[in-house]
Amino acid sequence: MREITVNKNDANQRLDKFITKYMPRLPLGMLYKGLRKNCVRVNGKHVKDGAYVIQGGDVLTLYFADEFFDAPCSFKADRSDIDVVYEDGNIILINKPAGLVVHSDDKGTDDTLLSRMQSYLFKKGEYDPQNEHSFAPAFCNRLDRNTSGIIIGAKNADALRVMNEKIKKREVKKYYLAAAEGITDAEGTVTSSLTRGDKKVSVTDGETDGSKKAMLRYKRLAVKNNLSLVEVELMTGRTHQIRAQLAHIGHPLAGDKKYGAKTAQKIQLASYKLHFDFTSDARILNYLRGKEFQITVSFAAVFDTAKL
Secondary structure, eight states: OEEEEOOTTTOSSBHHHHHHHHOTTSOHHHHHHHHHTTOEEETTEEOOOTTOBOOTTOEEEEOOOGGGSOOSOOOOOOOOOOOEEEEOSSEEEEEEOTTOOSSOOTTOOOOOHHHHHHHHHHHHTSOOGGGOSSOOOEESSOOOTTOEEEEEEESSHHHHHHHHHHHHTTOEEEEEEEEEESOOOSEEEEEEEEEEOSSSEEEESSOOTTOEEEEEEEEEEEEETTEEEEEEEESSOOTTHHHHHHHHTTOOBTTOGGGTOOSOSOOOEEEEEEEEOOOSOOGGGGGGTTOEEEOOOGGGGGGOOTTO
């Protein structure tokens, strides 16, 4: 049996969703049986409905075997060197270096941008895993290993919830810089369908089984040595989208052998600008409405363009 007091980051979520996060070892069937059989109480009262929304200060009493409760928190602060672009009490924008994974991969990589961010916040006293039941600072978007640039981190559950909603509604505009082979058109829109494979994404002009629609806009900013510096605005967020779609129109990223590049160099792709284009209520993040953040990208300098 465990008694838990709901904190700010636990509040405003379904009771069953909270329990699955707090007790990941508990089978779903046993959870819902426990709800029916008076194994879950809120403020001393039996609650049968998993859809009940818990509130800060609620006291939950969970009558399940000890084996289903997690062991004590094993979080250990490690590397915390990150390039902070902006932060406040709710969010943090980090300039991710190319080559660093955001989350642990199938190789079990321990040094990730997520672990560095959590360690950074822990050392600042803004994250105390011992006092969190269901939340840890998390990223709202993702970047591939070889992509550098701005990524959005949420410091609390409300910020994560709102930012994820805004990204889903396309109220966060994301702009990338890329060095592409050849001379692209001055600007254009690419709409196609992407299908994920084991190691790469395939692109078709029409829909196929399992494909997802993908759309981006691009604008050529400069040219040098048969390479185009392009600004890309993502209208959808698909894995390898920029790499696959630019290759599909005959302009793979320089150095991107996986998608047909002929040049031998490191891939040059960076998330360099974010615009918070909130058109609806952003609750605790309303103060970000209309704000824009931009970083300097080193590979763009060789194109010698005054626009950047």
